[in-house]
Amino acid sequence: xxxxxxxxxxxxxxxxxxxxxxxxxxxxxxxxxxxxxxxxxxxxxxxxxxxxxxxxxxxxxxxxxxxxxxxxxxxxxxxxxxxxxxxxxxxxxxxxxxxxxxxxxxxxxxxxxxxxxxxxxxxxxxxxxxxxxxxxxxxxxxxxxxxxxxxxxxxxxxxxxxxxxxxxxxxxxxxxxxxxxxxxxxxxxxxxxxxxxxxxxxxxxxxxxxxxxxxxxxxxxxxxxxxxxxxxxxxxxxxxxxxxxxxxxxxxxxxxxxxxxxxxxxxxxxxxxxxxxxxxxxxxxxxxxxxxxxxxxxxxxxxxxxxxxxxxxxxxxxxxxxxxxxxxxxxxxxxxxxxxxxxxxxxxxxxxxxxxxxxxxxxxxxxxxxxxxxxxxxxxxxxxxxxxxxxxxxxxxxxxxxxxxxxx
Numbered sequence: 001x002x003x004x005x006x007x008x009x010x011x012x013x014x015x016x017x018x019x020x021x022x023x024x025x026x027x028x029x030x031x032x033x034x035x036x037x038x039x040x041x042x043x044x045x046x047x048x049x050x051x052x053x054x055x056x057x058x059x060x061x062x063x064x065x066x067x068x069x070x071x072x073x074x075x076x077x078x079x080x081x082x083x084x085x086x087x088x089x090x091x092x093x094x095x096x097x098x099x100x101x102x103x104x105x106x107x108x109x110x111x112x113x114x115x116x117x118x119x120x121x122x123x124x125x126x127x128x129x130x131x132x133x134x135x136x137x138x139x140x141x142x143x144x145x146x147x148x149x150x151x152x153x154x155x156x157x158x159x160x161x162x163x164x165x166x167x168x169x170x171x172x173x174x175x176x177x178x179x180x181x182x183x184x185x186x187x188x189x190x191x192x193x194x195x196x197x198x199x200x201x202x203x204x205x206x207x208x209x210x211x212x213x214x215x216x217x218x219x220x221x222x223x224x225x226x227x228x229x230x231x232x233x234x235x236x237x238x239x240x241x242x243x244x245x246x247x248x249x250x251x252x253x254x255x256x257x258x259x260x261x262x263x264x265x266x267x268x269x270x271x272x273x274x275x276x277x278x279x280x281x282x283x284x285x286x287x288x289x290x291x292x293x294x295x296x297x298x299x300x301x302x303x304x305x306x307x308x309x310x311x312x313x314x315x316x317x318x319x320x321x322x323x324x325x326x327x328x329x330x331x332x333x334x335x336x337x338x339x340x341x342x343x344x345x346x347x348x349x350x351x352x353x354x355x356x357x358x359x360x361x362x363x364x365x366x367x368x369x370x371x372x373x374x375x376x377x378x379x380x381x382x383x384x385x386x387x388x389x390x391x392x393x394x395x396x397x398x399x400x401x402x403x404x405x406x407x408x
Contacts, residue, residue: 001122003064005041005206008306019123021204040306041206042246055256056225057217062250064210065118073117073146075110076214078102080222080366083337090356094364096228097333097349098219101341104146105166106372108215108240109139112202115211116140117147120198126150127197131184133294134163135371140200141172152191154184160294160376182300202239203303209243216247219366220257227257229363232319232355234348234370235265236296238274238307244368245310263316265307266351268293268326273301275318277308292323292379295344295371317358321350329353330373331383340373340380 006013007023014024020041027039043064059076060067081097100108113136120128129152130140137153144151153167157176167174177184185201192199202208220227227248233241244263251257267275268291277284283304289297301307311318321329323343330346333339341349348367359365373380390400401407 001065003043005043007039008042008309009039019119019125019198019205021199021206040203040303042306043206043210056221057251057254057256059214059217062213062217062247062254063115064207065115065122067114067118069117069121069147070114073104073110073114073143075103075114075143075211076100076218078218080219081337081339083339085336086332089336090353091361092356092359092363092365094362096219096223096364096366097337097339098215098366098368099339100215100368100370101339101345101372103139105135105139105142105170106375107135107139108212108368108370109136110143111214112136112208112211112239112243113139113143113200115207116198116200116205117143117149119205119207120149121147123198125196125198127152128200129154129188129192129197130200131155131181131188132159133181133297134159134167134375135295136200136202137172137174138163138166138170138375141167141170144172145170152188152197154188154191156181156184160378162377163375166375181298185302201302202237203242203306208239209246209303209306212240212243213247213250215240215368216244217251220248220251223364225256226364227251227259227261228366230262230264230359230365232264232266232348232352232365232367234293234296234344234351234368235267235274235307236271236293236298236301236344238265238301238303240368240370241265242303242306242310245314249310249313260314263310263314264351264355265311265316265318266348267318267320268296268347269320269322271297271299272320273299274304274307274311275320277304278311278318283308291326291343292382293326293343293347294376295342296347317355319351319355321347321354325350325354327383330380333369334373339369341369342371342373342376343379345369345371345373
C-alpha cells in the first residue's frame with residue numbers, strides 16, 4: 001500500500017510503499033549541525049475522507065493505513081469530561097478536559113503506537129525500536145504485546161521507575177542509557193540503521209503525528225461536529241501539539257470545519273525550547289532541562305520546526321508554567337475533577353489557568369490530559385502525606401478525624 005508524504009521543510013512530495021523517515025531531497029541525516037532535525041515528513045492526502053459538512057469525521061478515513069488491530073489495541077475513544085466544579089470556579093461554562101489517561105497504556109501515545117504497529121505489520125516487520133522518557137515506550141510495549149511485535153526500548157536511566165516497569169511487564173527489551181533522552185534518541189536511530197526494524201521515534205517516524213491527530217478528530221465529534229475555540233496542549237518534543245494541529249487542519253481541508261482553533265503550547269519553565277524559540281524568533285536548543293514534568297523534559301525538540309510552523313498557522317501562543325504551578329494544577333485536577341494525572345498533563349491545566357485572562361470565557365476550551373498519574377506516583381507523593389494509624393475504636397477514630405482533618 002503506497003503512502004504519499006510531504007516534506008515539512010522543502011515541500012516536495014513522494015509516494016512509497018516502504019517506510020520513509022526523512023525527505024530524500026533535503027535531509028539524509030537525522031539532524032542538522034544545530035541539533036534540529038531537517039526534512040521530516042508529514043503524511044499527506046489520505047483517501048476516503050468524509051466531505052459533507054456537519055457529519056461526524058470517520059477516523060479511519062483520515063489515516064494512511066487501515067486499523068486492522070484496533071479491536072486488539074483500541075487506542076483513543078477517550079472521554080471528553082465536563083468538569084462542573086472547575087467550570088464554576090473559572091467562569092468557563094464550555095470548558096472540557098480530554099481525558100486520554102484512560103487509554104490502554106494510560107497515555108495519549110497509544111494513538112501513535114497503534115499506527116506504527118499497523119505500519120510494521122503492513123511491511124512485514126516484527127520489531128519496533130524507539131527512545132522514550134517513559135510514556136511512548138510503555139505505549140509501544142503495550143501495543144507490541146497486543147499485536148505480536150517485539151519492542152526494543154532505549155530510555156534515559158533516570159526515567160520514572162513505574163514507566164519502565166510497565167514496559168518490562170509488557171515484554172519490551174528495555175535498554176537504560178547513561179545520558180539524556182536525546183542520547184537515547186540518537187542511539188535508537190543508530191540501532192535501526194544497523195540492525196533494521198521500524199523506528200517509532202516521535203517526529204522521526206511521520207506516522208506518530210498521524211496517529212496523534214486522531215485526538216482532534218474525536219474532539220470534533222464529541223463537540224457535536226464543531227471545533228473548539230482554544231486548545232491547550234502540554235508540549236515537550238512538539239509531536240502531540242503537531243498531531244493535534246494536523247487533525248484540525250485535515251478537518252478544515254475536508255470542509256468539516258470553517259475555521260481553525262487557537263492552539264496553545266504549554267511548556268514547563270525548565271524545558272522551554274519551543275516557547276523560547278517563539279520569543280526569540282528562531283529555533284533554539286536549550287543547554288539542559290529541569291522539571292518535575294519528565295514527559296516534557298526535552299532539550300532538543302524532535303518536532304520543534306513542525307510545531308513552530310503549526311503555531312504560526314493556527315495563530316497560537318506559548319505559555320510557560322513553573323513546577324510549583326504544575327504541582328498546584330495536579331492537586332486541583334485530582335480534588336476538583338476526580339482526575340489523577342501526571343505532571344505533564346497537569347502542566348496543560350496550569351497553562352490554561354495562567355493564560356485564562358487572554359481567553360473569552362464564553363468560548364469552547366479544551367485542555368488535553370495526556371497521561372495518568374499512576375505512571376509517576378513519586379511526583380504525587382510530594383503533594384500528600386499518609387498519616388499514621390489510629391487505635392481501632394470509635395473514640396480514637398473521631399479524635400483522629402478531628403486532629404487530622406478538622407472533622408467534628
